[in-house]
Amino acid sequence: MITRRGLLGATGAGALGIGLAGCGTSSDSGGDDGNSGAPVALPVWKEPEGLPEPDYPGIPGRLSAGYLSYPKDPPSLAEPHPAEGGTISAAYPISGGTPPPVDRNAYWQAINEALNTDFRATLIPAGEYTAKFSVLVAGDDLPDLIAAPSTYARLPQLLEARFTDLTEYVSGSAIEEYPNLAYVATDAWRGATFDNRIFAIPQSKEPMPSVMFARKDLLAEVGGSADCRSFQEFRDLAVALTRPAESRWALGSVTGVVQFLMSMFGHPNAWIEQDGAFTAQIETPEYRQALAETASMWADGLFHPDAMASDTVGQKHWMVAKAIALHWDAIGAWTDDVFKQAKLAENLTCIRPPGFDGGPGTSAISKPWFRLMLMPKAEPDRVRELLRMLNWLYAPFGSREYLLKTFGVEGVDFTYDGSEPIPTERGISETALMMRYVGTPPVVTYQPGQPEVTKARYDYGKSIQDIVVDDPTVGLLSETEQNKSAELGSMITDAVNAIVSGKKPVDSFDDTVQTWLRSGGEDIRTEFQESRQRSDR
16 A cells, blocks of 8 residues: 655755645554655756746746746757657546547647657546546556546555556656656645655646636626625625526536635635644534525525536536626636637636625635646656656747647647737647646746736736635645545535535534544544644654
8 A cells, every 4th residue: 555655855946835734744654564764855846947037927836927928939948759659648638629630630740740659649528537537547458648537536556556656767866857847846746746656747737726707798797896895795796797587697616606705714725724633624614604605695596507517617618608707717717728719818807705704815725736647557668758758748838849739830720929829710629639738837827919818817816925825735645535535525515505505404514514524534634633743743
């Protein structure tokens, strides 16, 4: 059995990221499981030479740098043609449309040529990914690269049985062979490390919370503003935005509204820590009040009628179609494929969470990795070939490789406006291959040809720096959470939906919480607290 244990962060700027309380922890009791020696040396962080100076400086672990333009004549920052010919396959989730096949996709063909491989992708809708991942790992023919689901039961044991231990290839100074991978924030590697071994390449994630998006045009229609100063002002805005006769409602995500309310109450994270003791967000009286207020909004018809059967991707499409005016999502959705295809980015703003009765609210800083890219067990030469390919895909903003990976072929997928690569309709379709989901370098804030979008997104991130709250469980591992998070999460979601829809009273949630604690929640608390104690020693 493997667990996340003992991590040594590299020094330097890469170690200045999110304030991980409890780096170097595990969910076991500290017994010898065969790998309990000195902590693994995480990859040494180093910034590549030749990166452009940002127009808006970032804050390590807090806020991505902003760029108003792409550099002219960008340098190459990766070894050309890193693969050795032949085929490389990958499976990963996508959130937008399906790209044209390779024989009708100039972007895909250019990627193959640049990488020197026949890249074959298994593209799985995000909502189906965990189930399809289970099918893939149950078989004997795994792709060369496969993205791990965000939660998966017994993932550490699966890594041990089926996937490559990458420690010797990337730990410490070994990462210098792959300089773009060395640019990944040190804290992100913590999520890829289990029991003194590095089992994955982490995909970088913008260190920002989920946000409540609003369509500016619909706000203008009702004379509304994104500057809500209390919950009551937010509720009044939702009432004004709801027009059932026009098939328009304010809200699409029930759990999103509950979480937005918890930001107003000052408890934006799933767990709250005080003096080493952990309290689940759902145990607090504020969570019951959030349920009651959300149920009231549902009863008043402020949610899309199909909200409880929807997912985030579907809610994005509602936002595009003006079926909803407000949408809870990761801040990266601002310029993701669904909104990009609808050219909606310039029409979005965010509602900064207020305090429930006024004053400031809070926002939860997210973990610094988006997803883990795994390699099934392979011969060392094959592992090195895949790492070279990933090093190419991780070339950062401002490089020639990033330009091709993100925007495609000049004259086909994008055209230049000055130095700005402006996607064509064909380019938007072809780049839905989402190679950034295979390799994601440190995220920057940049929207080509739309400097106002870059500035708006950066300004929002900067505006919440005084209210962001670290997740106290980042860097800690609970094996019970790994194994049961999906089951326990479904239990809470079902109870929330039953209460919000009026099928059950708010008081019934007390029984749900007790069942949740008996079914694993109490074990998760204990494991987090033990992890904290070990990390503090």
